[in-house]
Amino acid sequence: MAIEKVSTLLKMADESNTSVIGFNCIDYNTVYAVCHAAEIANTPAIVMLYPEHCIKNHVSNLSAFAGMFKGIAEQYQVPLALHLDHSSDINYILEAIKAGFTSVMYDGTRIPVEENIENCKKVVEIAKVFGVDVEAELGYVGFASNSDEDNADLYTKASTAAHFSEETGITSLAIAIGSAHGFYTKPPKLDIDRLIEINNATDTYLVLHGGSGIPEDQLNQAFKNGINKFNVGTEFFQLYYDTIRKYCDEFGAAGNPFDLPDYVHNELVAYLVNKMKLSKFN
Ligand SMILES: [Zn+2]
Numbered sequence: 001m002a003i004e005k006v007s008t009l010l011k012m013a014d015e016s017n018t019s020v021i022g023f024n025c026i027d028y029n030t031v032y033a034v035c036h037a038a039e040i041a042n043t044p045a046i047v048m049l050y051p052e053h054c055i056k057n058h059v060s061n062l063s064a065f066a067g068m069f070k071g072i073a074e075q076y077q078v079p080l081a082l083h084l085d086h087s088s089d090i091n092y093i094l095e096a097i098k099a100g101f102t103s104v105m106y107d108g109t110r111i112p113v114e115e116n117i118e119n120c121k122k123v124v125e126i127a128k129v130f131g132v133d134v135e136a137e138l139g140y141v142g143f144a145s146n147s148d149e150d151n152a153d154l155y156t157k158a159s160t161a162a163h164f165s166e167e168t169g170i171t172s173l174a175i176a177i178g179s180a181h182g183f184y185t186k187p188p189k190l191d192i193d194r195l196i197e198i199n200n201a202t203d204t205y206l207v208l209h210g211g212s213g214i215p216e217d218q219l220n221q222a223f224k225n226g227i228n229k230f231n232v233g234t235e236f237f238q239l240y241y242d243t244i245r246k247y248c249d250e251f252g253a254a255g256n257p258f259d260l261p262d263y264v265h266n267e268l269v270a271y272l273v274n275k276m277k278l279s280k281f282n
Contacts, residue, residue, distance in 0.1 A: 002035075003070065004079040006103035006229075007133045007171050009044045010205040012079070013228040016282040019208070019219075021275065022046035022083055024233030026053050027060065028068060030240060033265055035072045035080055037272030043279050044079040045272075048231065049101075051087050066100035083135070085231070093123055103133040105174070109140045113160065120168040128169075135229075138164050139176030141209040149180035149188045149210070158194070158201040165204040172205040172229060177222075179210035182234050190218045192225060199226030207231065212238075219278055232275065236268075243267040 013020045025031045025047050038045040049065050060068075066082060073080040083103040084096045088111075093104045106123040108116030120136045127134045139156030142148025156175040165173055175198055177191045188210075199206060205228040211219075212235035219230070243264045247255060 002039075002076040002078055002080045003073050004044070004081050005131070005133055006046055006081045006083050006135075007205075009046060009079055009081050010133075010172060010228050012044060012281060013279070014205060016280060017224060018280045019223040019227050019230040019278070020044050020046055021211075021279055022048045022085075022229055022231045023236055023272070024048050024050050024085060024231070026050075026057075026237065026240075028072075029261065029264055030236070030268070031065075031069055032072050033268035033272055035076055036265070037269045037276060038078045038080055039076040040269065041273045041276040042078060043276040043281060044081075045276065045279075046081045046083050046103075046229070047073070048083045048085045048233075050085045050233065051089075051092060055092075062096050062099035062101070066096075070100065083133075085233075086137075090119065090123060094126065097127065097130050097132050101132070103135065103171075105135040105137070107137050109137045113138070113164070117164060117167050120164075120170060124169045133171040134168075135172045135174060135207060136164070136168060136170045137174035137176075137209075141174060141176045142180050144180040144182040144184045144188075144210065144213075146180075147185065149178050149184065152191075155191060155194060156198060158197040161198045161204075162201040165202045170204060172207050173202070174207040174209050174231075177208070179208055179214060181210045182212070183238075184213045187213070187215055188218075190214065190222055192218075192221050195222060195225050195227065205229065212236075216278065223278070223280075230278070236271070239271055240264065240268060 086107045140154040207229040211232040
């Protein structure tokens with residue numbers, strides 16, 4: 001059985017001094033591509049759902065997505081896990097746990113730290129009962145469109161990270177060290193010294209968000225120095241939509257609609273297998 005908990009994959013990554021990659025997925029095509037690519041690359045991977053796709057875009061719902069993940073992932077031998085990305089709504093997180101998510105992210109970055117701690121504690125308490133992993137975020141990984149990655153005031157502080165992890169009992173912590181969500185307007189510069197400081201201050205697994213466009217040498221540095229989970233969304237989605245457009249441009253009205261899924265799948269798998277080379281599991 002290929003389905004594992006995120007914490008199992010984090011432990012494996014930590015032992016290999018590397019990072020497991022979490023890919024944001026939106027539908028069957030993206031989930032299937034991640035699971036299939038992981039099997040081909042023989043590299044564990046995480047399928048993540050961003051709540052907005054359900055709440056705002058209505059392209060999925062929690063139980064449909066969890067069921068779809070299970071149905072696909074159980075076909076493979078490679079370890080695969082399911083994770084709910086960024087939610088600041090405790091009731092929604094509960095719904096996700098009920099729907100079968102074995103890992104959730106509570107995002108309290110927009111509220112004061114003490115409140116973030118209190119809410120996180122509540123989530124961890126509930127999650128524990130169901131054996132569910134909890135990721136939280138400290139500091140603020142903002143948006144590349146705002147150049148948030150350059151704003152050191154938003155970065156995570158090592159002392160606060162240690163206090164936060166101890167108080168809440170979370171499984172993993174997303175930290176702000178110079179990355180941001182979306183496409184960067186110029187290459188970001190990760191604060192590796194700060195990462196080392198945070199990694200020395202806490203035993204909690206560390207997570208890097210905003211993975212679309214960080215130079216590979218910086219990622220290797222980050223993985224060696226304590227990042228055990230790395231999130232990729234934007235560039236994967238962009239490739240998905242570009243590939244559909246490419247198919248339509250190339251084949252136009254003469255294209256067989258039955259050929260489109262295979263065409264897209266092959267392109268996505270090729271990208272993913274290459275991306276997964278960043279994860280260097282022993
Ligand atoms: Zn994120």
